[in-house]
Each structure stands twice: as structure tokens, then as C-alpha cells.
Amino acid sequence: MGNCIICGADTEGHICQSHEEDVVFEFRGNSPDQLVENRFYRGVVDGYADFGVFVDLSSNVTGLLHRSELDGRLESLDWEAGDTVFVQVKNVRDNGNVDLTSSIRQADREFRGTLIQDGTEELLPEDEEEVEEGNGRERDVEATTGDEEESTPAETDGSGAEAATAAEDAQEAEPEPVETTTEEPAAADTEETPAGAEPEEPTRRDIGELSDRVGEEVRIEGEVVSARQTGGPTVFELRDETGVVDCAAFVEAGVRAYPEIEVGDIVRLDGEVEIRREELQVETEALVELDGEERETVERRLAEALTARARPDEPTLVAEDDAVAAADEHLLDAAEAIRRAVFESRPIVVRHAATADGYIAGVALERAILPMVREEHAESDAEYHYVNRRPLEEAVYEMNDATNDVTSMLQDRDRHDEKLPLVVLAGTASTVESEDGLEMLGIYGAKRVVVDAAPADPEIADASEVLVNPDADGLSTGALASSLATTVSPEVREEIAHLPAVSYWQDTPDSYLDAAREAGFDEEAVTELREAIALEAFYQSYDEKRELIGDLLFGESPEAVAAGAPEDAAESETLAGHIATQFREKMDTEVETAEANIERSESEGVEIAVLDTEEYTHKYDFPPSSLLLDELHRRGDADVTIGIAMDELWVRADTDVDLREVAREAASNAPNAGLSAAGLREGRIEFLSGAREEVEIAVVGAVVEQFD
The missing domain is CATH 2.40.50.140 (Nucleic acid-binding proteins)
Structure with missing residues (x-):
């Protein structure tokens, strides 16, 4: 005590x-x-x-x-x-x-x-302090004894008799004196080398084999992919053709070692392999930048190995889908870009719309990338450095989003010596409204991959390195991105097989329903997941919610089971089931209110339903107007459903509507209303609030014309 x-x-x-x-x-x-x-x-x-x-x-x-x-x-x-x-x-x-x-x-x-x-x-x-002082006294004793080991027992035992006995024993044990001097260690046991001989150099090793070389002096040749200063050593992350490893170099606490070495340099490093924090690390003894033929040799070796590792042999699809299969070369290009970024230790930013379909697309890619990052990098927190999924509040990659991303990536480059990222945009950035944002990323050298099932504008092919955009109706971005994910990392197919079915609100292809059933998710479970993701996507729409989304889609924590279940429930309900119940309650309440206030009309045989979302919805509560209009149109019998607010409206129709053409036609009839097709994916048109009544009439007329 x-x-x-x-x-x-x-x-x-x-x-x-x-x-x-x-x-x-x-x-x-x-x-x-x-x-x-x-x-x-x-x-x-x-x-x-x-x-x-x-x-x-x-x-x-x-x-x-x-x-x-x-x-x-x-x-x-x-x-x-x-x-x-x-x-x-x-x-x-x-x-x-x-x-x-x-x-x-x-x-x-x-x-x-x-x-x-x-x-x-x-x-x-x-x-x-007492312990340290005690250790210090022991060291002082050792220092004073020197090599006179015969006297040590007398000094430490405190017994004269024992000391004398020990001394006598030592004398009896001594061999006959011989003429000799204190010898230096043999040449093989000292760091010094005979005159005229070259110092023995460490053997070059691949990073992939270092786990079998703990305690050995090794030489590594490769590229510096990051350099971070800790409170102690400088940690260089070095990549060769087989992997990545942290290399610690110490001058003094907090002081940058080898300040001349920068990210991107091709270097030769000598050091000892050790385990630190239960992770592989090399204690750096010498580090030099290579140039000339030596640099070219290493660069060529890295490039050849990287190309061989990065490009998959063939696409791996989640389920049979002719439209996705037809985009095989683009899938391979995108998969190669993603895999190459992992092998280059380049951060990957996944951008996706804050919708159920967008989240499924983003999460599918995340699940494929994370295991590769964990395998490639020794440190346990690498996934937080190299994979960042950021939802977009709008289904357009605007200049505001690009500015945030550029600011963040430049800070990471300057503060942490990180490479500029690969930005993968799923379910967004495929229309000309995103061109400026994509080009801003390109100005700074960030690579862009756009993955979208909706039709893309021609300008986007020039504003991105890779565009995956099959020419197909009825394909979801979640399904497309899932097959890209399995092409990147085929071993995740079983884990994400149910995701494509979750991404469809209606008319789900049988192949994806079958894949979900094989993974243990029937149609009811798929529906619950879709509704739960849609609800959570609305809240903090800018946040990735990695752990919560993982619990919903994959049941990864014990808390994911029975979360929020009623106390008197006969059986515990799942987290997804609980949140899906909230989705339905909120959606049903809002739909009931909206249906009571819809204005119905008919024009040229086209049934039209118009809802004033400014007056008859809860603007900042779930569901958002876009999702509400989807549900109203699915449940209703009108050919066209329109929701109109103060300065924006949404169009839902039974026919394919060219929203840009609708906006152009309506603008000709309301020339001073500032009409523009702001969000093609969500069917949204913006206008000036003072021209609201004029805009409603003009847009309804333009939509009806497209039924001819």
C-alpha cells in the first residue's frame, strides 16, 4: 500500500x-x-x-x-x-x-x-533519480576497476577472506607467463582494414527481403518518397522495386539529417536493419544521392519493376456486366494508375458524391486500396497518410473543392515532404462544370482519374489522365467503381460483392442481386443498407465516416450489432436495420406532407406534378430535396415531377431529359432569369430568385417538349 x-x-x-x-x-x-x-x-x-x-x-x-x-x-x-x-x-x-x-x-x-x-x-x-544515481555509482565502480579483474571480488564482496581466496584461486589458475603485449582484435573483428585494402561494403539488398535481415548491415538503392522530421531522428521513406521502408537518420534531436536529400532523389543508403515499434526500420549510417549512370541504372530498374507490378493482366469484375466489360482497357488504365500510386508511395484522394451511390463507389475503391497500402508500408498508420476519402456535398467538382484539395496537398508537400496525390473522382467531375477544378489540379501536377457511369462531356477526357465512362444506360457508378476496385485488388471481390446491388434504387440488374445473395445479403438486407447509407450520407456530408460506414456495410465492430435496438425487442436488430428504420420514418413523413401540397397539371398529354420545396419541406432536415424528388417520382404517377425552391429546381421525368437543352430552351423564354444547368447528375437548374414564377412556366414547357 x-x-x-x-x-x-x-x-x-x-x-x-x-x-x-x-x-x-x-x-x-x-x-x-x-x-x-x-x-x-x-x-x-x-x-x-x-x-x-x-x-x-x-x-x-x-x-x-x-x-x-x-x-x-x-x-x-x-x-x-x-x-x-x-x-x-x-x-x-x-x-x-x-x-x-x-x-x-x-x-x-x-x-x-x-x-x-x-x-x-x-x-x-x-x-x-535514485535508480539513476545507483546506476551511476555502479558505472563509477566499473570505471575505477579498469582491467584489474582480480581485485573486483575484494571490492564488491566486502569480505577479506573471500577476496584472499579469490586472489589465490586466480593465481593458481594463471598460466605460465609468456612474452606478449596487449593484442589488438584480429582484423576480421575490427572496423579497421589493412593498409591498402578497400573497406568491405555492405551487400545490396531488396527492401522486400529486409524482414529476414534484422541485425544485418545492408545497402539499399531506391527513391526517397518522403522525409519527415520527428522530435528525434529524420525519417526517410525509401522505395525500391520490391517495397518501401522507413530509414532513420540521427544528428541530434529534432535536427534535419542529410538536408541535401529531397523527396524524389535517387539514393544509396547503408545501415542496419532493426525492429522499432514492432515495425521494420533501417538505422542509417550513410546516405548519398546518386547521379549519372548509377542514377539511370536505378531509375530504369524501378520503372521496369513498377510497370510490371502496376498493370493488371485483365479486368476482374464483381459480376457479369457487358457494359462494364466493354470498358476493359479504361478499367485497366485506371487500375494501373491507382496501383502505381500505391507503389510510388503517392497519396490517393478519393472524391465522391455524398449520396448512397457515391458512397458505395468511394468505399469500394477504399477497400481495394487500403490492403495494398498496409502491405506496401511497414508503419501501422500508413493508411491514414496515403488514403483519404473525401465526400463532395454536390455532384460537381467545383473550384471550391479543387481549391481545398490543392491547399491541402501543397501543405502536405511542404510540411511532410509528401508527393502530390492521385485524385480519383467517382460519380462526379464528368461534366464540363468540373473542368476548371480538374485543370487546377493539373496545373499543380496532381494526376486525375474520373470514374462515372453517367455520360461524360468530351472536355473531361482532356482534363483527366484516365476517364472510365462506359456508354451504357442503367449502370450505377457504385457498380462501375466496384469492378474497378476488384481489378485493382482481386482479393477484395468477396468482401465487396454486395456493394453494386446496394448502389441501385431501382431496376437492379439480376447479376448484381445474385452476387449480393452469394455474399449473404438478400434483397431486404440490400435495401436496408442502401437506405442506411443514404441517411448517413446526408449528415456531415463532407466527412468520410470511415468507421461508421465500415460498420454499416461490413459489420466490422461488435457495436455494429444491436446498435440502438429497442429494449423489448425479441431479437437484436442490426445497425443498418436501425438506421434504415429512421430513413423510412423520415422519408414517409416528408413524402406524406409533400403529396398533400403537390400541384398537378397536364400539358400536351404529359402529366406534371410540381412541389414548392421552399414552402412544404424541412429545408435543413432529411431528406434533401434531390432525394425527396426521387422518391416522390418513384411513388407517384406523374410523367414529370418538379421541385422548385427560391433559386433552384429539380426535374424528374419518365423520359431521358437533356437538362442543358431544357435550361437553354427555358432561358430563351425567360431571358433575364439567369437560368443554368448547375447539376446534371441530380437534375438541378439554378436561376435568379426574382424570376421564380417565370422560370417555373418556362422549364415546364421545355421539359414537355422533350416528350415529343
């Missing part, structure tokens, strides 16, 4: 349970499992990412302070790499990832005490 250092109460250690959050701990452990949740720890800033800050809690344990845990914006933090900060451990995951939350106390003096956690043992600072 001990006493609490704050209140003096009896306790097992140095702090009682009620005051545990009043002290800050200095962590000396080597495993995340040793951390105690809710404790405050002193840490060192390791680096930044889009989603938060990495903080070293010890030399072997790093945690993530997610941006959602900050009181302000991530950009407002003035922390630099190497700064001491104070954080609280929120959670230690099964995979060893540590979730941190911020502390309002950012100085030792703001806590009521300080303790040291050495593994699972807790020490007072003065206790550790």
Missing part, C-alpha cells in the same frame, strides 16, 4: 483513482497496451496529417490526435515537430492504434503532480 501524492489517501500506487486525471505521466513503455485510458501523458509532436496530429508518447508508441478532438481548427495549431504537448489517451484499439484527445492543460505546472510510467510500473520522479 502507498499514499496518494495529492490527497494522501491509502492507495495501491502513487495516485488514487479519484485523482488519476490530476497528474501527468511520462511514458517509458514500449507497447500501446501498457497505456492507461483517460490518463494524461506528456508527448512530442511527430507530424501533421489532414485528419490530425501524430504525437509520440514514447520512443516506441505514437498516438493520433484526430482533428475532431480539437477545440479549434487543425490549421490554427501552432505546434511544430518536436514540441512537447500534453494529451489524454482516449482509446487503445485492438490493432495497437492509440486515439488521443486534447488537454486544456499544456504545462507541467498546470497539473497537480507528475509520475513516470515505466512499462506498467509507476515511479515518482525522485525514485527514478
Whole structure:
């Protein structure tokens, strides 16, 4: 038993349970499992990412302070790499990832005490000082004894008799004296080499075989793909034709080693292979940039290996689909671009619309990329560095979105020496309204892949490196992106086989329903997933919600089962079922209100239903107007359903409507209304609010003309 250092109460250690959050701990452990949740720890800033800050809690344990845990914006933090900060451990995951939350106390003096956690043992600072002093005395004793090993027992045992006996034994054991001097180690055992001989160089090894070379001195040749400064060493990430590895180079804490070496340089590195934080790392001893023929040789070797690894032999489809199969070369081009980015250690940003179809497309690609990143990179948090899925609130990649992406990628390049990303746009950016945004990415050298089942404008082929856009009716982007995902990584097919069926609101192809059934999802389960994703896509539409979406679509956490189930339920309902119930309740309520306020008319044999969404919907609640209009048109019997708000309207029709032509025709009849087709995928037209009545008449007339 001990006493609490704050209140003096009896306790097992140095702090009682009620005051545990009043002290800050200095962590000396080597495993995340040793951390105690809710404790405050002193840490060192390791680096930044889009989603938060990495903080070293010890030399072997790093945690993530997610941006959602900050009181302000991530950009407002003035922390630099190497700064001491104070954080609280929120959670230690099964995979060893540590979730941190911020502390309002950012100085030792703001806590009521300080303790040291050495593994699972807790020490007072003065206790550790005593240990260090004891170790120091032992070292002093060793220093004074020198090579006089015969006298050591006398000094340490404290017994004259024992010392004398030991001395006599030593004398008896001595061999006959010979004429000799203290010998230097044999040449094979010393770093020195005989005069005139060349120093022995380490053997060049492939990064892919380093796990079998722990403890060996090796030479690596490859490309520097990132360089980050930690509170201790500089960490260079080096890629060759077989993989990627972190290489730590130390000058002094927080000082950039080899400042002349930059991202993209072709280098030769000598060092010792070791395991650090349970991950492979090379302790750098020498690092030089290659030039001339040596550089060309390595570059050629990397390029040939990369091309061979990156391009799949043939497409791998989730299910039989002639339209997708017809786009095989484009699928292979897109898959090669994605795989190449992973092998080049280039970040991948996946942009998709914040709809059920958009989320399915984005998640399918994410599920294919993540395992490749984990396999390619030794560090456990690599997936957070190299894969970033960002939903778009609109189904257009506008200049605002491009500006955000460019700002983010330039910050990552300057702050973390990251390569510029590959941007994959799924279910968006296929129309000319996205051309400016795509070209802005291109100006800065970011590569673009556009994947969309909706018809693409010709300009987009020139504004992107790869365009996957089959000429097919009734294909969802979720289905198209899923087959791209399985082409990128065929082993994920079984995992994502149900996703294409989830992406369809109606007229789901039988091949995708069959694939979902084989994966264990009947039509009811598929419907629940679709509705649950649609509801969650509406909330915080700009956020990826990776963990929640994973729970919904793949049931990846125990909490995903029985979440929110009524207490008196005979059987626990799934998370998807619970959220789908909310979807239906909210949708049914809104549809009922809307149907009671629809104005119906007929023109040239075309039945028209018009809803004033400004007056008869909850503007900032679920469902959004676009989704509501979809549902109203599915349930209704009108040929055309139109929703009109203050300065925008939505068109739904039983025939294929050329929205641009509708906008042009309507503009000719309402020339001062500022009409434009703002969102082709969602059937949305924008106009000036002062011309609302004039616009409604003009648009209805233009739509009816397309029924001829």
C-alpha cells in the first residue's frame, strides 16, 4: 500500500483513482497496451496529417490526435515537430492504434503532480533519480576497476577472506607467463582494414527481403518518397522495386539529417536493419544521392519493376456486366494508375458524391486500396497518410473543392515532404462544370482519374489522365467503381460483392442481386443498407465516416450489432436495420406532407406534378430535396415531377431529359432569369430568385417538349 501524492489517501500506487486525471505521466513503455485510458501523458509532436496530429508518447508508441478532438481548427495549431504537448489517451484499439484527445492543460505546472510510467510500473520522479544515481555509482565502480579483474571480488564482496581466496584461486589458475603485449582484435573483428585494402561494403539488398535481415548491415538503392522530421531522428521513406521502408537518420534531436536529400532523389543508403515499434526500420549510417549512370541504372530498374507490378493482366469484375466489360482497357488504365500510386508511395484522394451511390463507389475503391497500402508500408498508420476519402456535398467538382484539395496537398508537400496525390473522382467531375477544378489540379501536377457511369462531356477526357465512362444506360457508378476496385485488388471481390446491388434504387440488374445473395445479403438486407447509407450520407456530408460506414456495410465492430435496438425487442436488430428504420420514418413523413401540397397539371398529354420545396419541406432536415424528388417520382404517377425552391429546381421525368437543352430552351423564354444547368447528375437548374414564377412556366414547357 502507498499514499496518494495529492490527497494522501491509502492507495495501491502513487495516485488514487479519484485523482488519476490530476497528474501527468511520462511514458517509458514500449507497447500501446501498457497505456492507461483517460490518463494524461506528456508527448512530442511527430507530424501533421489532414485528419490530425501524430504525437509520440514514447520512443516506441505514437498516438493520433484526430482533428475532431480539437477545440479549434487543425490549421490554427501552432505546434511544430518536436514540441512537447500534453494529451489524454482516449482509446487503445485492438490493432495497437492509440486515439488521443486534447488537454486544456499544456504545462507541467498546470497539473497537480507528475509520475513516470515505466512499462506498467509507476515511479515518482525522485525514485527514478535514485535508480539513476545507483546506476551511476555502479558505472563509477566499473570505471575505477579498469582491467584489474582480480581485485573486483575484494571490492564488491566486502569480505577479506573471500577476496584472499579469490586472489589465490586466480593465481593458481594463471598460466605460465609468456612474452606478449596487449593484442589488438584480429582484423576480421575490427572496423579497421589493412593498409591498402578497400573497406568491405555492405551487400545490396531488396527492401522486400529486409524482414529476414534484422541485425544485418545492408545497402539499399531506391527513391526517397518522403522525409519527415520527428522530435528525434529524420525519417526517410525509401522505395525500391520490391517495397518501401522507413530509414532513420540521427544528428541530434529534432535536427534535419542529410538536408541535401529531397523527396524524389535517387539514393544509396547503408545501415542496419532493426525492429522499432514492432515495425521494420533501417538505422542509417550513410546516405548519398546518386547521379549519372548509377542514377539511370536505378531509375530504369524501378520503372521496369513498377510497370510490371502496376498493370493488371485483365479486368476482374464483381459480376457479369457487358457494359462494364466493354470498358476493359479504361478499367485497366485506371487500375494501373491507382496501383502505381500505391507503389510510388503517392497519396490517393478519393472524391465522391455524398449520396448512397457515391458512397458505395468511394468505399469500394477504399477497400481495394487500403490492403495494398498496409502491405506496401511497414508503419501501422500508413493508411491514414496515403488514403483519404473525401465526400463532395454536390455532384460537381467545383473550384471550391479543387481549391481545398490543392491547399491541402501543397501543405502536405511542404510540411511532410509528401508527393502530390492521385485524385480519383467517382460519380462526379464528368461534366464540363468540373473542368476548371480538374485543370487546377493539373496545373499543380496532381494526376486525375474520373470514374462515372453517367455520360461524360468530351472536355473531361482532356482534363483527366484516365476517364472510365462506359456508354451504357442503367449502370450505377457504385457498380462501375466496384469492378474497378476488384481489378485493382482481386482479393477484395468477396468482401465487396454486395456493394453494386446496394448502389441501385431501382431496376437492379439480376447479376448484381445474385452476387449480393452469394455474399449473404438478400434483397431486404440490400435495401436496408442502401437506405442506411443514404441517411448517413446526408449528415456531415463532407466527412468520410470511415468507421461508421465500415460498420454499416461490413459489420466490422461488435457495436455494429444491436446498435440502438429497442429494449423489448425479441431479437437484436442490426445497425443498418436501425438506421434504415429512421430513413423510412423520415422519408414517409416528408413524402406524406409533400403529396398533400403537390400541384398537378397536364400539358400536351404529359402529366406534371410540381412541389414548392421552399414552402412544404424541412429545408435543413432529411431528406434533401434531390432525394425527396426521387422518391416522390418513384411513388407517384406523374410523367414529370418538379421541385422548385427560391433559386433552384429539380426535374424528374419518365423520359431521358437533356437538362442543358431544357435550361437553354427555358432561358430563351425567360431571358433575364439567369437560368443554368448547375447539376446534371441530380437534375438541378439554378436561376435568379426574382424570376421564380417565370422560370417555373418556362422549364415546364421545355421539359414537355422533350416528350415529343
